[in-house]
Amino acid sequence: xxxxxxxxxxxxxxxxxxxxxxxxxxxxxxxxxxxxxxxxxxxxxxxxxxxxxxxxxxxxxxxxxxxxxxxxxxxxxxxxxxxxxxxxxxxxxxxxxxxxxxxxxxxxxxxxxxxxxxxxxxxxxxxxxxxxxxxxxxxxxxxxxxxxxxxxxxxxxxxxxxxxxxxxxxxxxxxxxxxxxxxxxxxxxxxxxxxxxxxxxxxxxxxxxxxxxxxxxxxxxxxxxxxxxxxxxxxxxxxxxxxxxxxxxxxxxxxxxxxxxxxxxxxxxxxxxxxxxxxxxxxxxxxxxxxxxxxxxxxxxxxxxxxxxxxxxxxxxxxxxxxxxxxxxxxxxxxxxxxxxxxxxxxxxxxxxxxxxxxxxxxx
Amino acid sequence: xxxxxxxxxxxxxxxxxxxxxxxxxxxxxxxxxxxxxxxxxxxxxxxxxxxxxxxxxxxxxxxxxxxxxxxxxxxxxxxxxxxxxxxxxxxxxxxxxxxxxxxxxxxxxxxxxxxxxxxxxxxxxxxxxxxxxxxxxxxxxxxxxxxxxxxxxxxxxxxxxxxxxxxxxxxxxxxxxxxxxxxxxxxxxxxxxxxxxxxxxxxxxxxxxxxxxxxxxxxxxxxxxxxxxxxxxxxxxxxxxxxxxxxxxxxxxxxxxxxxxxxxxxxxxxxxxxxxxxxxxxxxxxxxxxxxxxxxxxxxxxxxxxxxxxxxxxxxxxxxxxxxxxxxxxxxxxxxxxxxxxxxxxxxxxxxxxxxxxxxxxxx
DNA sequence: TTGTAGGCGTTATCAC
DNA sequence: GTGATAACGCCTACAA
Numbered sequence: 135x136x137x138x139x140x141x142x143x144x145x146x147x148x149x150x151x152x153x154x155x156x157x158x159x160x161x162x163x164x165x166x167x168x169x170x171x172x173x174x175x176x177x178x179x180x181x182x183x184x185x186x187x188x189x190x191x192x193x194x195x196x197x198x199x200x201x202x203x204x205x206x207x208x209x210x211x212x213x214x215x216x217x218x219x220x221x222x223x224x225x226x227x228x229x230x231x232x233x234x235x236x237x238x239x240x241x242x243x244x245x246x247x248x249x250x251x252x253x254x255x256x257x258x259x260x261x262x263x264x265x266x267x268x269x270x271x272x273x274x275x276x277x278x279x280x281x282x283x284x285x286x287x288x289x290x291x292x293x294x295x296x297x298x299x300x301x302x303x304x305x306x307x308x309x310x311x312x313x314x315x316x317x318x319x320x321x322x323x324x325x326x327x328x329x330x331x332x333x334x335x336x337x338x339x340x341x342x343x344x345x346x347x348x349x350x351x352x353x354x355x356x357x358x359x360x361x362x363x364x365x366x367x368x369x370x371x372x373x374x375x376x377x378x379x380x381x382x383x384x385x386x387x388x389x390x391x392x393x394x395x396x397x398x399x400x401x402x403x404x405x406x407x408x409x410x411x412x413x414x415x416x417x418x419x420x421x422x423x424x425x426x427x428x429x430x431x432x433x434x435x436x437x438x439x440x441x442x443x444x445x446x447x448x449x450x451x452x453x454x455x456x457x458x459x460x461x462x463x464x465x466x467x468x469x470x471x472x473x474x475x476x477x478x479x480x481x482x483x484x485x486x487x488x489x490x491x492x493x494x495x496x497x498x
Numbered sequence: 499x500x501x502x503x504x505x506x507x508x509x510x511x512x513x514x515x516x517x518x519x520x521x522x523x524x525x526x527x528x529x530x531x532x533x534x535x536x537x538x539x540x541x542x543x544x545x546x547x548x549x550x551x552x553x554x555x556x557x558x559x560x561x562x563x564x565x566x567x568x569x570x571x572x573x574x575x576x577x578x579x580x581x582x583x584x585x586x587x588x589x590x591x592x593x594x595x596x597x598x599x600x601x602x603x604x605x606x607x608x609x610x611x612x613x614x615x616x617x618x619x620x621x622x623x624x625x626x627x628x629x630x631x632x633x634x635x636x637x638x639x640x641x642x643x644x645x646x647x648x649x650x651x652x653x654x655x656x657x658x659x660x661x662x663x664x665x666x667x668x669x670x671x672x673x674x675x676x677x678x679x680x681x682x683x684x685x686x687x688x689x690x691x692x693x694x695x696x697x698x699x700x701x702x703x704x705x706x707x708x709x710x711x712x713x714x715x716x717x718x719x720x721x722x723x724x725x726x727x728x729x730x731x732x733x734x735x736x737x738x739x740x741x742x743x744x745x746x747x748x749x750x751x752x753x754x755x756x757x758x759x760x761x762x763x764x765x766x767x768x769x770x771x772x773x774x775x776x777x778x779x780x781x782x783x784x785x786x787x788x789x790x791x792x793x794x795x796x797x798x799x800x801x802x803x804x805x806x807x808x809x810x811x812x813x814x815x816x817x818x819x820x821x822x823x824x825x826x827x828x829x830x831x832x833x834x835x836x837x838x839x840x841x842x843x844x845x846x847x848x849x850x851x852x853x854x855x856x857x858x859x860x861x862x
Numbered sequence: 863t864t865g866t867a868g869g870c871g872t873t874a875t876c877a878c
Numbered sequence: 879g880t881g882a883t884a885a886c887g888c889c890t891a892c893a894a
Contacts, residue, residue, distance in 0.1 A: 148871065149872090157880075160875095160881060163873055164873090171879055171880090172879070190654035192629075192872060194629050195871080196871035197871080197873080199560050199562075199871080199886050200871080201873075204558075204568075206607065214593065214596075215593045216590065225583040225584070228580075232578075232624065242579075244605060260596065261569045267559045286554065384808045386809060413809075445748075445781060521864075523889090525863085527888065527890090528889095531889080534863090534890090535864090556888065560887035561888060564870055564887080564888045565889075566870075
C-alpha cells in the first residue's frame with residue numbers, strides 16, 4: 135500500500151468535492167458534466183478541489199441510476215466465449231456493432247444465455263441477462279433458450295435485436311442473411327460448370343454437433359436455422375446431394391468430412407463440394423491436397439462467408455461473401471434507434487458471389 | 499406494438515409490486531433477493547403481484563448503486579475488437595477470465611484504451627474506462643497509454659490486474675509469461691540439433707507494425723515488450739540471427755517474412771526459423787512448402803503459443819506452449835481476491851516445450 | 863416474520 | 879450563474 139487513498143473504502147463523492155470548493159453539489163455536477171452554465175472560475179475551483187481530493191469523476195453507478203442509462207449493450211452468445219470467438223464472422227459482426235453503439239457512448243458486455251436452472255455443477259454463476267445493467271441487448275444466433283431470453287429482457291423493458299434468428303416478435307428487429315438464396319447461387323455456378331455429383335460439408339445442425347450424414351429427418355428437425363437454410367439452397371439445385379454435418383466451423387472439421395466423401399474410388403467421388411463456411415472449405419481443400427486431388431482441376435470447392443481465411447494461399451476461395459461487419463453495424467444502428475425511442479429496422483442482407491480460383495468446369 | 503407494456507416509459511418498481519401484494523417494499527425486496535426470512539405465503543403473493551404487473555425483477559442499476567457493485571469487470575484491449583479477437587491466445591485468456599469471475603457473479607465488458615483527446619474524427623466516443631460502471635479492470639498487453647489508463651482507474655478506486663505488461667505499480671498484480679526463457683529453450687533445442695543458421699520471424703515491435711528487418715536500434719526502442727523479450731531469448735542462443743518483424747500474428751504475415759529469408763540461394767538460407775507465434779510458424783511452413791523446401795528435413799520451424807493452429811495438419815508444430823487459459827484464470831482469481839478485499843497475486847507462467855514434428859537435425 | 867427509515871451518489875428542475 | 883430540493887429504485891439495519 136503505497137498510497138493514502140489505496141485502502142480507503144470511502145472514495146470522495148461529488149458532495150465532498152463541492153464542499154471543498156465551496157459550492158453546492160449541483161454546481162459541482164455541472165462543472166463535470168459540462169451541461170448548463172458555470173463560470174470558468176467556479177469550474178476551475180471545482181476541478182482543483184477534485185484534484186486535491188483525488189476524485190476520479192462522478193460514480194457511473196449513481197449516474198446510471200439517475201439517468202436511467204448504463205451505457206452498456208449486452209451481446210448474448212449461445213456458446214462460451216472461447217467457441218463464439220473462434221468464428222471470424224461473429225467477430226466481424228461484433229466489430230460492426232461496437233462501432234455503431236459508440237455513437238451513444240455504449241460498450242459491449244459479453245453474456246451467454248441463461249443456463250438451465252439445475253445443471254450448473256460448476257458452482258459459478260456469472261452475471262446473467264437477468265441482472266446485468268443493460269440498456270439494450272443483441273441476441274446472436276438462435277437457440278433453444280431464445281424465447282426464454284427474450285421473455286426476460288422484455289419484462290425488463292430492454293430493447294432487443296436478433297441476428298440470424300427470428301423470435302417472431304414484432305418488437306424485435308432482426309438482421310438476417312439470405313442463406314438459402316446465396317447458397318443456391320453458388321450451387322448454380324457449379325451446375326453451370328457442368329457439375330452433377332456434388333457433396334455438402336455442413337455446419338452443425340443440432341445441439342450435439344454430431345459428425346454424421348444428414349438424413350431428411352435430421353435436416354427437418356435440426357435446431358440451427360442457418361445450417362438448414364444453406365442446406366435447402368444447395369438442394370434447390372442438387373436435390374440428391376449427400377451432406378455431412380461437422381462439429382464446428384473449423385478447417386480440421388472440413389477436412390474430416392471431406393475425407394469421407396473423397397477417400398473412395400474415383401468413380402464414386404463428387405466433382406464438387408459445397409462447404410457451408412470458408413473454414414470448412416479450407417479443410418476440404420487440404421483433404422483434397424492430401425489425397426492428391428487437384429483443386430480446382432479435379433475438385434471444385436465453394437465456401438460461405440468471405441472471411442478471407444488466413445493461410446489459404448495460393449487459393450482464392452470461390453465463396454458467398456457475407457457482409458458481416460455491415461450486419462453488425464445494422465444491428466448497432468437498430469439498437470441506437472430504439473434507445474432514441476425510434477423503431478429499430480429489420481434488415482435482410484444479401485450474400486455476394488465471389489469467383490475465386492477454386493472452381494472449374496467438371497473434369498472431362 | 500403488440501403489448502400494453504411495450505411503450506411504457508415507466509416500468510413497474512419494486513414498490514409498486516409491494517403495494518399490489520399488500521406488503522412493504524422491504525418485504526418484497528426480501529422475497530426477491532432470498533436474503534432474510536419471508537414466509538412462503540408472502541413470497542408467493544409478492545411473486546404473483548410481480549407476474550401480474552409484468553415486473554422483471556429489481557433494476558440492476560439501482561441495485562448496483564445501493565450495493566456498490568455492478569457485477570462488471572472491464573477488459574481493456576489495446577486494439578479494436580476485430581484485431582484483438584483474431585489472436586487465439588487473447589481469446590483463450592478471456593475465456594479463463596470469464597470462467598473465474600463467474601464466481602463473483604460478474605461479466606466481461608469489452609473496452610479499448612482511452613483515445614487521444616483530439617484525434618477522434620469518427621465522431622463516435624464509446625463507453626470509456628472513465629465512465630463505465632466497473633468493479634475491476636484487466637489490462638491486456640502493455641501500450642503507450644498504459645499509464646494513463648491506470649491513473650484513471652486508480653483514481654476511481656477500481657482494482658486492476660495487468661496481463662503481459664508491468665505498470666510497475668505495487669498495487670497492480672501482474673500476470674506474466676517467461677517469454678525470454680521459453681524462447682531460449684526453443685532455441686537451445688535447435689542448437690542441440692546442430693542448427694547454426696537461424697532466422698527469426700517476429701511479432702510487431704512498434705506501433706506502426708512495420709514489415710522490416712530488426713535492427714539493434716529497433717529492438718531496443720520497440721514498444722512491445724513481448725516481442726522484445728522473445729527476441730532476446732532467441733539471441734541468447736543465436737546472437738547473430740537475423741530477424742524480421744511482421745504486421746501481425748497471422749499465417750500470411752509469417753509467409754511473407756519467411757519468403758524473405760528462404761527465397762534466396764540455398765547457401766544463404768537458414769536451416770531453421772524461430773517464429774514468435776504459432777500462426778506465424780504456420781505461414782513459415784507454407785512458405786517453405788511453396789518453395790519446395792521440406793519441413794523438417796530441410797528447414798526446422800518452431801513456434802510460440804501452443805494454440806493448436808487449425809488446418810496445419812499433417813504438421814505437429816514444435817512450439818512453446820503458453821498456458822493461456824490458465825493465465826486468464828489467474829487474472830480472474832486476482833480480480834476476485836481484490837474484490838473480496840484481499841491482495842491479488844502476481845504470477846509468472848512458464849512456457850512448456852512441445853516437441854512436434856517440425857524440427858529435425860540440421861541437414862548434412 | 864414484517865414494517866420503518868434512511869441513504870447509496872448523482873442529476874433535473876426549479877427558484878433565486 | 880448558483881443553490882436548494884427532490885427524486886432515481888433499491889437494500890439493510892433496526893425496531894416492532
